[in-house]
Amino acid sequence: MENWHKEAIVYQIYPKSYSDxxxxxxxxxxxxxxxxxxxxxxGVNTVxxxxxxxxxxxxxxxxxxxxxGIAPEYGTLDDFKEMLDGMHSRGIRLLMDLVVNHTSDEHxxxxxxRKSRDNPxxxxxxxxxxxxxxxxxEWVAAFGGSAWEYDELTGQYxxxxxxxxxxxxxxxxxxxxxxxxxxxxxxxxxxxxxxxxDVINNISKDFxxxxxxxxxxxxxxxxxxxxxxxxAPHKALTVGETWGLTPAQALELTSEARGELTMTFQFEHLxxxxxxxxxxxxxxxxxxAFVDILAKWENGLKDDSYPVLVMENHDQPRALSRFGDLxxxxxxxxxxxxxxxxxxxxxxxxxxxxxxxxDPTFNSLDEYRDIExxxxxxxxxxxxxxxxxxxxxxxxxxxxxxxxxxxxWDTSExxxxxxxxxxxxxxxDTGFTVEEQEKDENSVLNFYRSLLSTRKTEEALRDGEFxxxxxxxxxxxxxxxxxxxxxxxxxxxxxxxxxxPEIVPENATVLLNNYDSFEKTLLPYQALWLKA
Ligand code: GLC
Ligand code: CA
Numbered sequence: 001m002e003n004w005h006k007e008a009i010v011y012q013i014y015p016k017s018y019s020d021x022x023x024x025x026x027x028x029x030x031x032x033x034x035x036x037x038x039x040x041x042x043g044v045n046t047v048x049x050x051x052x053x054x055x056x057x058x059x060x061x062x063x064x065x066x067x068x069g070i071a072p073e074y075g076t077l078d079d080f081k082e083m084l085d086g087m088h089s090r091g092i093r094l095l096m097d098l099v100v101n102h103t104s105d106e107h108x109x110x111x112x113x114r115k116s117r118d119n120p121x122x123x124x125x126x127x128x129x130x131x132x133x134x135x136x137x138e139w140v141a142a143f144g145g146s147a148w149e150y151d152e153l154t155g156q157y158x159x160x161x162x163x164x165x166x167x168x169x170x171x172x173x174x175x176x177x178x179x180x181x182x183x184x185x186x187x188x189x190x191x192x193x194x195x196x197x198d199v200i201n202n203i204s205k206d207f208x209x210x211x212x213x214x215x216x217x218x219x220x221x222x223x224x225x226x227x228x229x230x231x232a233p234h235k236a237l238t239v240g241e242t243w244g245l246t247p248a249q250a251l252e253l254t255s256e257a258r259g260e261l262t263m264t265f266q267f268e269h270l271x272x273x274x275x276x277x278x279x280x281x282x283x284x285x286x287x288x289a290f291v292d293i294l295a296k297w298e299n300g301l302k303d304d305s306y307p308v309l310v311m312e313n314h315d316q317p318r319a320l321s322r323f324g325d326l327x328x329x330x331x332x333x334x335x336x337x338x339x340x341x342x343x344x345x346x347x348x349x350x351x352x353x354x355x356x357x358x359d360p361t362f363n364s365l366d367e368y369r370d371i372e373x374x375x376x377x378x379x380x381x382x383x384x385x386x387x388x389x390x391x392x393x394x395x396x397x398x399x400x401x402x403x404x405x406x407x408x409w410d411t412s413e414x415x416x417x418x419x420x421x422x423x424x425x426x427x428x429d430t431g432f433t434v435e436e437q438e439k440d441e442n443s444v445l446n447f448y449r450s451l452l453s454t455r456k457t458e459e460a461l462r463d464g465e466f467x468x469x470x471x472x473x474x475x476x477x478x479x480x481x482x483x484x485x486x487x488x489x490x491x492x493x494x495x496x497x498x499x500x501p502e503i504v505p506e507n508a509t510v511l512l513n514n515y516d517s518f519e520k521t522l523l524p525y526q527a528l529w530l531k532a
Contacts, residue, residue: 005237005262005346006306006463009452010095011044012350014314015074016060017053017406020418027406027417029075033083038434040090042354043452047087048095048196048239052080056106057167059143059371060314060404062097062198063104066187067183084191093193095237100180101214102166102204102266109179110167117154118230123173126159126205139212147212153286161202161212163371171203171222181229188230194237197261199244201253215249223253223260232259239346240264247300254305263346265308269293273322279398280376285323287493291339291468291476298466299345307345311336312353317402321359324525329356330512331525334447334514335491338527341451342489344466344480347447351407355437356444359402369424373399410435443528447514454511454529460487461529469503475522477501487511488530490523505532 019031029052039047051061052074061071070080087094103110112121128136128148136157139147141164145397148157149164159168169176184195200223204216231238240253242264250264269290275281301307311319324332333356341347362368365377373395380386380394396402408415415428416435430436436445455461465483471477474494480487490504500520508530510518515526 004093004235007454008046008093008237008346009044010046010048010346010348011039011042012048012050012313012348014351014404016423017404017417018351019407019409020123020420023418023420024073025418025420025422026073028073029070029079029083033086034519035427036086036090036092040381040502041082041094041185041449043449043456044097044349045091046093048098048348049108051097051099056104056165058104058163060369062099062467063102063106063163063166063450064099065106065108067103067107068186072525075275081190081327088191093237095194095196095239096187096192096193098184098195098200098238099198100169101199102162102168105165105167113167114151114153114158117156123170124176125167126170127154127156128159129156131151137207138210141212143372144379154249159205161199164196168205169203172218177222177225178229181226184226184230184236185234188234188236192236194231194239194262197240199237199243200240201245212506214245215245219262220252220258224258227259227261238262245266247297250301251298251305254301256304262307262318263306263311266297267310268297270311270316274398280380280394282394282397287323287474288471290323291493294340294343295466295468295471295478298345298468301345306342309340309345310348311340312403313348314350314403315400316350317398317400318359319353319356320356321402324358326358328495328525330442330444330447331514331523332446335493335525335527337444337448337451338489338514338529339476339491339493339513341455342461342478342480342487342529344463347452347455348405352403354445354448355408355432355434357408357432359396359417359428360405360425362399362401362425364392365395367425368395368399368401370401370404371398371456373401408433451512458485458487458511459483459529460485460531472499475501477503479515486532488528488532490522490526490528490530492524492526495524497521497523504528504530508532 015027018027020027021030053064054066054069054071055063070077082482090411109121109124112119113125135148141147143163150157160166202214204219206216238261240261253261253264271277273285275283320333406417406422407426410416410433414422414426437445459478460482464480468478469477475492477490500522511531512529515523
């Protein structure tokens with residue numbers, strides 16, 4: 001495993017909502033090609049592209065029907081290669097999305113598999129007999145309902161941890177593992193640099209558990225095998241989407257000696273503001289816990305593992321709406337960026353995050369597109385416990401669609417995203433477009449640019465040791481140190497002032513500041529990177 005991941009700064013593109021060039025209302029690969037100079041200008045050096053493979057679109061491309069193709073609505077394989085060349089010629093690497101816990105039910109393997117019990121593809125998926133005329137166990141799918149779907153034709157149930165149009169692959173079958181390794185090699189041979197691995201710790205199931213999920217007994221074996229067969233020979237970078245791990249489990253998956261994954265996401269801080277992590281059940285944000293959790297992971301992934309720094313992606317509402325303050329949109333969005341991206345690890349920035357976007361407003365259920373949101377709404381409605389207004393407030397708080405509306409490029413209709421009718425509503429707010437922020441020296445966009453360039457030039461900010469010095473009364477201070485140089489990261493996580501903490505050196509050099517002044521008072525949502 002090469003160490004290039006330590007230098008990576010990743011920009012996530014959700015292709016459906018990035019830029020549409022043919023007026024069908026759906027973003028496309030040519031749209032990404034047109035924006036490559038913009039992407040480069042941010043200071044990122046890696047792109048993670050959410051799935052662009054052929055898909056019936058039950059879960060916006062996370063239900064793949066052909067692992068080796070490009071969805072016609074996004075373009076052709078030639079467009080894809082042109083995009084990849086365009087990235088490489090600008091020094092940008094490409095991570096594709098590897099969705100191999102499940103396929104679409106319209107994938108040829110599943111079409112075959114469901115035909116008969118003795119079809120050669122039967123064991124590509126997980127089929128079980130009914131137990132007492134019912135589902136084989138109590139497992140519930142992530143998008144609601146049982147994780148088992150009965151198939152009349154053969155009288156068995158198949159497992160789907162997500163929607164019933166996303167049957168789970170049977171990784172215990174060696175043929176499945178070889179097919180996946182061959183497919184991974186196909187993209188790596190084409191020049192792709194690595195993968196973000198969708199719900200990857202689910203590929204080995206633990207059927208002894210009462211609730212659905214992964215981290216099963218063969219997880220490490222499967223990942224190591226894929227690493228040997230495809231990833232290692234190409235020095236590919238992988239980042240695992242792994243919910244619910246402890247730092248110790250993450251270390252097991254990523255420590256170099258084991259040869260499994262390069263890195264894993266940690267999302268523990270993204271569960272805050274939600275009762276028991278339920279995204280549709282709001283509670284006030286515990287700001288101290290937010291910083292403490294991040295520090296726990298910084299401390300837990302020392303030595304031969306490198307953390308991932310993330311607060312937004314296509315599954316999350318916008319960070320500004322969740323953790324920031326809409327009365328201080330610039331200050332709180334930039335403070336959150338300085339707080340998170342001052343830490344040791346690979347920054348992941350989701351499209352639109354660099355503009356400090358907040359959630360769009362959804363006025364009714366039919367403005368939503370996400371299967372998870374629609375299913376949750378229907379389930380909660382059927383419970384009879386909530387009024388229509390309460391239901392809509394819940395969806396507004398937690399829906400994945402909050403982060404999926406089109407990128408606002410300019411102040412023209414539909415934000416310059418499309419000349420047609422966008423596939424999902426577009427919200428364009430004054431001051432929150434690329435066009436406006438390009439011109440404004442003090443925009444979130446230009447703050448991200450200075451933040452990223454400072455990170456690259458300061459040794460201590462790259463691999464330097466992390467130490468949390470203070471986290472109380474909505475103020476936090478941590479340091480990053482390497483080779484005798486120390487950077488202090490000082491953040492005010494509140495809409496009020498406070499005295500500058502005494503541990504902050506007075507005569508430090510300001511590397512980054514979201515206000516003009518650095519004095520004896522820390523201003524509302526002020527964030528500073530100081531070099532001692
Ligand atoms: C991951 C993806 C999410 C998708 C799910 C099933 O969590 O990020 O968008 O719905 O996996 O593939
Ligand atoms: Ca299009």
